[in-house]
Amino acid sequence: MSRNYKNKILVIFAHPALEKSRINVELCRAIKNLDGITFRDLYEIYPDFLIDVKEEQRLLLDHDIIVLQHPFYWYSCPAIIKEWIDLVLQYGFAYGHEGTALAGKHMMSAISVGASEDAYTENGVHYYHVREFLRPFERTAALCNMNYIPPFVVHHTSDLVTVEDISVFSDLYKKVLISLRDKDIDIKAMNEFKYINDYMLDQYESWSV
Numbered sequence: 363m364s365r366n367y368k369n370k371i372l373v374i375f376a377h378p379a380l381e382k383s384r385i386n387v388e389l390c391r392a393i394k395n396l397d398g399i400t401f402r403d404l405y406e407i408y409p410d411f412l413i414d415v416k417e418e419q420r421l422l423l424d425h426d427i428i429v430l431q432h433p434f435y436w437y438s439c440p441a442i443i444k445e446w447i448d449l450v451l452q453y454g455f456a457y458g459h460e461g462t463a464l465a466g467k468h469m470m471s472a473i474s475v476g477a478s479e480d481a482y483t484e485n486g487v488h489y490y491h492v493r494e495f496l497r498p499f500e501r502t503a504a505l506c507n508m509n510y511i512p513p514f515v516v517h518h519t520s521d522l523v524t525v526e527d528i529s530v531f532s533d534l535y536k537k538v539l540i541s542l543r544d545k546d547i548d549i550k551a552m553n554e555f556k557y558i559n560d561y562m563l564d565q566y567e568s569w570s571v
């Protein structure tokens with residue numbers, strides 16, 4: 363029997379070398395077959411980078427929450443995610459006077475980051491916090507009149523050695539998506555947290571996921 367979920371989730375995923383991935387491959391495994399979630403691997407679907415803009419826009423219209431999942435590369439995303447943003451979030455569709463197709467929807471980044479959170483501080487090698495580097499995504503959502511949900515972030519990936527280390531995050535990612543799918547989103551409460559990871563841990567006791 364099909365269920366009516368509160369929110370339909372579209373995961374736009376990209377990893378240019380998935381065969382070498384340790385983290386994203388597990389994050390994907392945990393969520394790609396969940397009911398109410400549409401999973402799209404851009405490098406698999408568009409190996410030649412020829413993105414079907416109309417199809418991607420149709421999918422956007424049909425979902426409530428858009429998740430951009432990828433490894434953090436050069437303080438940003440792999441190239442095909444940028445290509446997808448450039449081509450799919452068209453003027454007159456996503457932004458501009460008559461571009462209201464995405465208004466009221468939500469966007470979230472789900473990223474794996476090589477360095478620790480400490481490295482992303484004023485005293486650390488990367489100086490700025492990850493949230494600062496994600497500003498272009500946050501403002502892209504804002505320009506499309508979407509709400510940017512605090513990102514799901516896996517830090518210090520080289521420190522995650524065993525299957526168990528990684529499954530802590532793939533399990534949490536699964537809980538995040540199920541919670542976003544099934545519950546009303548308390549935007550105000552969430553926006554007080556830098557990462558949705560922290561919000562989940564804060565709420566965990568009261569969330570039966």
Ligand SMILES: Cc1cc2nc3c(=O)[nH]c(=O)nc-3n(C[C@H](O)[C@H](O)[C@H](O)COP(=O)(O)O)c2cc1C
Pocket residue numbers: 377382383384385386387433434435436437438473474475476477519
């Ligand atoms: C081309 C490239 C660029 C990267 N840029 C960054 C970066 O800017 N900041 C960072 O903390 N880690 C960076 N890393 C490390 C990756 O984020 C990390 O290896 C990845 O998230 C691990 O996930 P995976 O096992 O799914 O590949 C980079 C790695 C590569 C290959």
